Amino acid sequence: MADQDEGGNLLHQISRRASSLSPALRGVADVILANPEDAQSLSITELASRAGVADSTVSRFLRELDLDGYNQLRLGIAQAIYSRPAAADQRATWVYEGVLRGDSREQILEKVLHGSVEALHRTAERLDPAVLDDAAERIHAASCIYFAAMGSSATSAENAIMRFVRAGKRCLFFRDQSIQSMGSATAGEGDVLIAISDSGDSTPIVSSAQIAKFHGAFVLGVTSNIDSALAAVVDSVVLTAGTVASSDVYGESVTGKWGQLLAIDALYATYAARYYEETADYLQASYLAAIKPTRGTGSTH
Structure with a gap:
């Protein structure tokens, strides 16, 4: 996946680049930025439908952002959602799917359960x-x-x-x-x-x-x-x-x-x-x- 700058994440990258994208690609960016939580659970076809474009346009969007594939897009969105503001020397460490170092036991259980249920629904x-x-x-x-x-x-x-x-x-x-x-x-x-x-x-x-x-x-x-x-x-x-x-x-x-x-x-x-x-x-x-x-x-x- 494309390298992220020191203080940014994938959603920040999409937001910064949206204005320079073609209208079709900008439509994909708008859908993601409008509701990242919803966007990260969509299939490539569903995202294309929301943006009113073809699946191939979403593939071009991935290439434009130098992403390795659609799973990398969803990964980047999820990481951005779960990231927590913190000082550079105190940034939480990503240890599992959506789970960060320092999460409480209740938060860990909730995140693991949510990810499992979502996987079943999406499948x-x-x-x-x-x-x-x-x-x-x-x-x-x-x-x-x-x-x-x-x-x-x-x-x-x-x-x-x-x-x-x-x-x-x-x-x-x-x-x-x-x-x-x-x-x-x-x-x-x-x-x-x-x-x-x-x-x-x-x-x-x-x-x-x-x-x-x-x-x-x-x-x-x-x-x-x-x-x-x-x-x-x-x-x-x-x-x-x-x-x-x-x-x-x-x-x-x-x-x-x-x-x-x-x-x-x-x-x-x-x-x-x-x-x-x-x-x-x-x-x-x-x-x-x-x-x-x-x-x-x-x-x-």
């Missing part, structure tokens, strides 16, 4: 039922579902495996990145690879997606960044809402994963509803074989 708004329906159909026809994920996104992949294995689907996921790539090379026609990356720019995940697609597998990307390298490679994209008040240092947060988990559950629910009869049979069989024996004699859960 629900971005999920496309048609994309989920098509993905569910391809998963049903697949001989095997492969997963590519790293870092905390691996948790989302493991959640998906638990869902789909119980529904009777064969799944493969290796935490080792080299083996992930090898596994992707064994995928072929009739297989599905689900590549999960919040940023969409994790090189190993993009590579696995490219390999699987080269070998004929259907590749589904789960990412918050429609302009990412992953989104450009895959056959279909399930869009989530990623972190908006984080940084490269603190990017591996739970807030960014709520969107992934919601998207995975929505995909599974779509699959289970469409193929109810066989899914119900597999759920019953897996419960009797693997879950019921682990429960205490008097347990009803």
Whole structure:
């Protein structure tokens, strides 16, 4: 993201430069400056609509400000919102998504909760039922579902495996990145690879997606960044809402994963509803074989 001056932030930069922008770009700036809190939760399409311009105009706005991408714009807005006036030698330190050094326990809980709820709401708004329906159909026809994920996104992949294995689907996921790539090379026609990356720019995940697609597998990307390298490679994209008040240092947060988990559950629910009869049979069989024996004699859960 563009460097910020010693006493400024992204909103200050936008305000200073607004008058020199073209009318279309100035319209984007006006929407952001009028209500930064609202603007930081908008998708690129929603921001463009508010400004009465095309998505490509917002992309030009990002380039004009030397921003790396739309997530960097939302990050900069969030940082500006949460910044606190202080002497240069006493400025609060950014330690987590919207959380500053010195925040009270109550403030920390409120900010983390707010970020989590917002991530769920924004993801629900971005999920496309048609994309989920098509993905569910391809998963049903697949001989095997492969997963590519790293870092905390691996948790989302493991959640998906638990869902789909119980529904009777064969799944493969290796935490080792080299083996992930090898596994992707064994995928072929009739297989599905689900590549999960919040940023969409994790090189190993993009590579696995490219390999699987080269070998004929259907590749589904789960990412918050429609302009990412992953989104450009895959056959279909399930869009989530990623972190908006984080940084490269603190990017591996739970807030960014709520969107992934919601998207995975929505995909599974779509699959289970469409193929109810066989899914119900597999759920019953897996419960009797693997879950019921682990429960205490008097347990009803």
